[in-house]
Amino acid sequence: MTRRRVGVVLVSHSAEVAGSVAEMARCLATGGAAAAVAAAGGAEGGGIGTSAELIKRAVHRVDAGVGVVVIADLGSAVLTVKALLEDKELPDGTRLADAPFLEGAVGAVVTAAAGADVAAVAAAAEEAYGYRKA
Amino acid sequence: MKMLINVPETVVADGLRGLAAAHPELTVDVENRLVVRRDAPVEGKVGLVSGGGSGHEPLHAGFVGRGMLDAACPGEVFTSPVPDQMARAAAAVDSGAGVLFVIKNYTGDVLNFDMAAELAEDEGVQVAKVIVNDDVAVTDSLYTAGRRGTGGTLFVERLAGAAAEEGAPLDRVATLAHRVNDGCRSFGVALSACSTPAKGGPTFELPPGQLELGIGIHGEPGRERRAMMTSGEIADAAVDAVVTDLRPDGPVFVLVNGMGGTPLLELYGFNAEVQRALGERGVPVVRTLVGNYVTSLDMAGASVTVCRADDELLRLWDSPVRTAALRWGC
Amino acid sequence: MNTSASGTPDPAIDSAFVRRWLSLATSAIEHKSSWLTELDSAIGDADHGTNMQRGFAAASAAVEREPSNTPGEVLTHVGRQLISSVGGAAGPLYGTLLRRAGKALGDQPAVTPEELCVALRSGVDSVAQLGRSERGDKTMLDSLYPAVEAMEFALSSGSGLLAALAAARTAADEGAAATVPILARRGRASYLGERSIGHQDPGATSAALLIAAFAEAAEAV
Numbered sequence: 001m002t003r004r005r006v007g008v009v010l011v012s013h014s015a016e017v018a019g020s021v022a023e024m025a026r027c028l029a030t031g032g033a034a035a036a037v038a039a040a041g042g043a044e045g046g047g048i049g050t051s052a053e054l055i056k057r058a059v060h061r062v063d064a065g066v067g068v069v070v071i072a073d074l075g076s077a078v079l080t081v082k083a084l085l086e087d088k089e090l091p092d093g094t095r096l097a098d099a100p101f102l103e104g105a106v107g108a109v110v111t112a113a114a115g116a117d118v119a120a121v122a123a124a125a126e127e128a129y130g131y132r133k134a
Numbered sequence: 135m136k137m138l139i140n141v142p143e144t145v146v147a148d149g150l151r152g153l154a155a156a157h158p159e160l161t162v163d164v165e166n167r168l169v170v171r172r173d174a175p176v177e178g179k180v181g182l183v184s185g186g187g188s189g190h191e192p193l194h195a196g197f198v199g200r201g202m203l204d205a206a207c208p209g210e211v212f213t214s215p216v217p218d219q220m221a222r223a224a225a226a227v228d229s230g231a232g233v234l235f236v237i238k239n240y241t242g243d244v245l246n247f248d249m250a251a252e253l254a255e256d257e258g259v260q261v262a263k264v265i266v267n268d269d270v271a272v273t274d275s276l277y278t279a280g281r282r283g284t285g286g287t288l289f290v291e292r293l294a295g296a297a298a299e300e301g302a303p304l305d306r307v308a309t310l311a312h313r314v315n316d317g318c319r320s321f322g323v324a325l326s327a328c329s330t331p332a333k334g335g336p337t338f339e340l341p342p343g344q345l346e347l348g349i350g351i352h353g354e355p356g357r358e359r360r361a362m363m364t365s366g367e368i369a370d371a372a373v374d375a376v377v378t379d380l381r382p383d384g385p386v387f388v389l390v391n392g393m394g395g396t397p398l399l400e401l402y403g404f405n406a407e408v409q410r411a412l413g414e415r416g417v418p419v420v421r422t423l424v425g426n427y428v429t430s431l432d433m434a435g436a437s438v439t440v441c442r443a444d445d446e447l448l449r450l451w452d453s454p455v456r457t458a459a460l461r462w463g464c
Numbered sequence: 465m466n467t468s469a470s471g472t473p474d475p476a477i478d479s480a481f482v483r484r485w486l487s488l489a490t491s492a493i494e495h496k497s498s499w500l501t502e503l504d505s506a507i508g509d510a511d512h513g514t515n516m517q518r519g520f521a522a523a524s525a526a527v528e529r530e531p532s533n534t535p536g537e538v539l540t541h542v543g544r545q546l547i548s549s550v551g552g553a554a555g556p557l558y559g560t561l562l563r564r565a566g567k568a569l570g571d572q573p574a575v576t577p578e579e580l581c582v583a584l585r586s587g588v589d590s591v592a593q594l595g596r597s598e599r600g601d602k603t604m605l606d607s608l609y610p611a612v613e614a615m616e617f618a619l620s621s622g623s624g625l626l627a628a629l630a631a632a633r634t635a636a637d638e639g640a641a642a643t644v645p646i647l648a649r650r651g652r653a654s655y656l657g658e659r660s661i662g663h664q665d666p667g668a669t670s671a672a673l674l675i676a677a678f679a680e681a682a683e684a685v
Contacts, residue, residue, distance in 0.1 A: 003683065044662070057664055061641060064676075065495045091499070187551075212509045213551040241651045245556035245594065249547060277647075278654035333510050352509050354655040 006112040006121045007036040007062025010105050011055055011072040011081055015042035021102050025109035035113035036062040037105075050080045052089070059090050067093035067118025069108050071125055073101045095122055103128035135335045142331035146188045146208055153195055157458050160198055167219050169195040170205040174227045180298040180307045181205070181227030184236040184291060185220055186243055187212040189330070189431045190351055193287060194236075196459030202295035203236070203457070211330050211431075212352050214242035220250030224259045232260035232304035234311060236291055238283025239267035262308035266290050268318040268439065270379040271348025271356045282350050285389045285428050285439030286318030292460065296450035317442030319376040322356070323368050324349035326395060328433035347371055351393075351430045351437075365400070369407035372438040377415050382442055385420040387451065388412065389439040394429035396436055401425065404436055412440075421451055427459065474625040474682065478574040479531070481681055482538040486527055488684070489677035490520040496673060503666040507653040512554065512666040519550035519558070534573055536583075539566030553651055554667065557591050557604065558674075564590040577625040585612045595650060602648040602660065604667035607639035611675045629679040636675035640668040 008025070012018035018041025029035045040058035043049030059068050068091065072078045081096050095118065097104060104125035111124035139145050147164050154162035161170045175181060184194040185207030194206035204227035209215035224233045233254065237247045244265060251261040268286030272278055294311040302310070324346040327336035337353045340346055345363060348356025363371070390405040392398070405424045412419055420443045428437070443451070454463035475481055493500075493516050501513035523545035532538045543563030547555050565587030569575050575583075588608045592598060599609045614635035618628035641664065648660035651667075 004680070057641070057644075060496070060499045061637065063496075065491070091495075209551050210511070210515070213511055213515060214553075214555075216548050216551050216555055218548045241595070242552040242555075245553055246551070249556055272655065274657070277649045278657075279651055282655075330510065332514060333505065337505065337510055350655060352652065354652060355657075355659065 003115045004064040004066045005036050005115065006066055006118045007038070007059070007064060007068040008105065008108045008112055008121065009055065009058045009062060009068060009070045010037065010039050010041070010101070011050065011058075011070060011077045012039070012041040012101065013048050013050060013073060013077055015039070015046070017041060017073070021105050024102075025105045028106050029110045029113035035109045036064065037109050037112075038062045050077045052080050052084055055081060055084060056089060059094055063091045063094070065093070067095070067121070069112070069118060069121045069125060070094060070096045071099050071101060071104045071108060072096065093118055097122045097125040099125035100128050103131055135329050137329070137331060137334075139331055142334070145331045146210060149188070149191070150195075150208070153458070159456075160195075160458070166222060167208055167215060168205060168223055168226070169198050169208070170223065170226050171198055171200070174204050175229035176204070177229055178231055178301060179229055180231045180302065180304045181224065181229065181233040182236060182291065182295050182298055182307075183207070183220055183223045183227060183233055184287070185209065185215045185223070185247075186238050186240070187214055187352070189328075190429050192426075192459035193428045194291070197288070197291050197295075197457050199455070199457035200464065201299045201453060201455035201457070202291050202460065211332065214240065214246045217246050217249035217253055220247055221253035221257070224250065224254040224261065225257060228259045232262065234294060234298070234304065234307050235261060235263045236287065236294070236311065237263060237265045238287055239265050239280055240282065241279050260304060262304050264290060264294070264308060264311035264315060266315050266318075268315065268320045269350065270319050270321055270375050271350070273357070282354065284322060284351050285320040285391050285437050286315060286441065288389060288391075288423075288427050289318055289387060289439065289441040290314045292455065293447055293450045296453045296455070299453065300450075314441065314447070317380070318439060319380040320437050320439040321347075321372040321375040322349045322351065322393065322437035323347055323372060323435045324353070324356070324393065324430075325362075325434040328353050328394070328431040330431065345435070348375070349430075349433075349435065351428060353430065353433065365404045366407045366410070368436075369404060369411045369438070373408060373411035373415065376438060376440045377412070377417060380440060380442070382417050382440065385418045385443045386412075387441040387443050387447075388419050388422045389427065389437075389441070390422065390424045391428050391437045391439065392426035393433040393435040393437065394426055395432045395434035398425065401436060408438055420448055474577070476574045477535055477577065477580050477625065479533055479535050479538050482535040483527060483531070484684055485677050485681040486520075486524055486538070486542055488680045489674050490524045492673045492677055493517055493520045493670065496670075500666050500670055503664055503669055506663040507648060507656055507660050508666060509652060511552070512670065515550050515552055515554055516558075516670055519546045519555065522549040534569070534571050535575055536566045536569030536571060539563070539569065541566070553595070554670075557595055557667075560594050561587040561591045561608075577628055578619055580625075581612065581615045581619055581628070584615070588612050597650045600646065601650045602643050602646040602653065602665045602668070603650050604665075604671035606643045606646070606665065607636040607668040607672040607675065610639040611636035611672075626682050629682045633672075633676045633679035636672035640664065640672040643668045
């Protein structure tokens with residue numbers, strides 16, 4: 001059977017932040033090529049902001065029919081994803097993870113690349129709140 | 135948006151069933167999406183086959199009959215038909231004298247008709263093609279798919295159809311069709327967007343109080359949007375666009391065509407302004423047709439097509455025609 | 465038999481492989497149908513998803529009715545069915561892509577990854593020829609050419625089928641995403657001119673789905 005992977009979308013106010021975190025998570029995941037991660041950062045024409053269009057495009061890009069976990073940085077990024085989910089503008093099986101941006105992204109992408117289901121990928125992102133650094 | 139339909143998936147089939155019920159002189163194959171003259175193939179006559187996406191009625195099925203098309207192939211709404219339809223149509227209307235495909239210049243139509251021509255030729259049918267591209271709104275033909283086929287299609291189908299009815303051979307019918315197309319120019323104006331059954335609502339946004347000059351028959355964007363204008367101002371803009379491009383040096387046929395959602399009262403009023411505008415520019419009009427002929431579903435608005443006329447074309451135009459949408463002389 | 469880095473052996477490219485591809489492509493198109501239509505409603509006439517779905521459903525049914533014995537025959541058959549059922553420009557273009565690729569595979573019961581790659585390249589070239597377009601016109605070629613080139617590069621650097629198709633899938637996906645800022649020059653979108661900028665091309669997107677299905681078909685053994 002083919003293993004369709006859960007997708008991960010990183011929504012940040014900054015295109016650079018979203019892109020770099022996606023790249024880092026991809027590199028940390030073993031067999032990184034198998035991870036479907038997309039960045040939706042910044043406003044549509046560039047600059048700091050959030051774009052519903054970019055988010056939609058990114059979610060559809062990584063959606064293989066087995067769910068997509070979205071991780072957003074702050075404020076309007078979170079609100080835009082919530083609004084898209086409420087308006088059913090994102091594919092079925094898309095969920096917003098309550099997770100720290102970078103740590104959550106790494107947890108989600110590593111777990112998704114290993115072939116876990118959408119609940120496990122979201123849980124991996126959310127568990128990242130528990131990592132103690134000191 | 136409320137529509138007089140059952141479900142979006144069956145609009146084309148439902149329309150064909152209704153056409154069949156109203157016009158026993160047509161053979162309507164609902165399953166294979168084919169409308170054919172009942173007396174086809176007509177002995178010794180070149181067959182004319184056209185087709186395109188549905189949603190432009192009466193084009194093309196309403197133009198099937200004596201003096202015009204032998205067969206029409208309707209596709210899904212705004213989607214070109216598939217090659218099998220045209221190949222089947224060609225086989226049904228070919229009496230051995232060959233078949234002319236009348237194709238509106240859209241990427242999908244051109245590709246599907248090209249493939250159909252190959253299929254038909256493999257079956258031994260001689261095929262000639264004419265691509266209608268009369269829409270002057272498209273100014274950049276190099277970096278677009280080129281000028282679109284709109285109202286000029288009616289003139290090509292009628293005049294080439296009349297020549298075929300008189301017994302002209304395929305090369306002459308094809309040459310005449312090209313000549314008619316070369317002499318046709320059209321310009322459309324939208325007052326509202328059209329709504330496809332599949333979408334259930336407008337396919338583009340046209341803000342209230344604005345119109346779009348140069349609209350295509352699928353709602354393709356035109357040259358510009360402007361604040362609403364009067365019928366006289368719209369006629370001047372449309373006539374300017376076609377006359378500047380065609381530069382007619384003699385009499386012309388005129389089609390004042392409704393897009394589907396504009397009342398005939400308004401269309402006739404618009405025709406009065408079109409005739410005035412042509413008169414002011416010194417263009418003599420020999421025949422005029424007013425009505426909904428090349429429509430865009432429920433779009434409000436109109437297009438103006440001007441077609442060069444000469445003695446031969448005038449005689450062909452006046453010859454008998456008997457179709458669902460055009461009928462005179464018989 | 466070649467073996468990929470992860471140790472999974474490459475599958476044979478036989479008629480079962482192409483049938484697996486067809487089934488994966490059909491389900492991907494079905495799943496993404498409304499998204500394709502949404503992309504098409506921005507720069508086309510809002511029917512790409514519906515038309516592709518109708519075509520692939522018809523092709524799947526036809527291949528099931530008349531199973532073919534060679535990969536070339538299956539691809540050719542699918543191409544013919546798409547031409548007969550999709551309509552619009554997508555029907556002839558996708559139909560030609562697969563028909564030409566299928567014919568290039570000949571009548572062998574199984575082909576090498578290199579032969580599949582050459583066949584896909586000849587299919588893509590025939591799409592460019594038929595549509596009189598090139599890369600950068602905001603069409604399906606913007607994901608197909610990068611995919612074929614990535615596959616060629618991977619195979620020439622010693623990769624096996626799995627890795628080569630994975631590279632093709634990534635390149636197609638990136639190619640489709642990269643159509644957003646391009647000005648459309650072909651098809652109905654071309655009439656939008658500048659207004660076509662900022663929208664992802666539906667054709668490049670559906671083409672990337674078909675390439676991804678090849679990668680999945682190779683994984684799915």
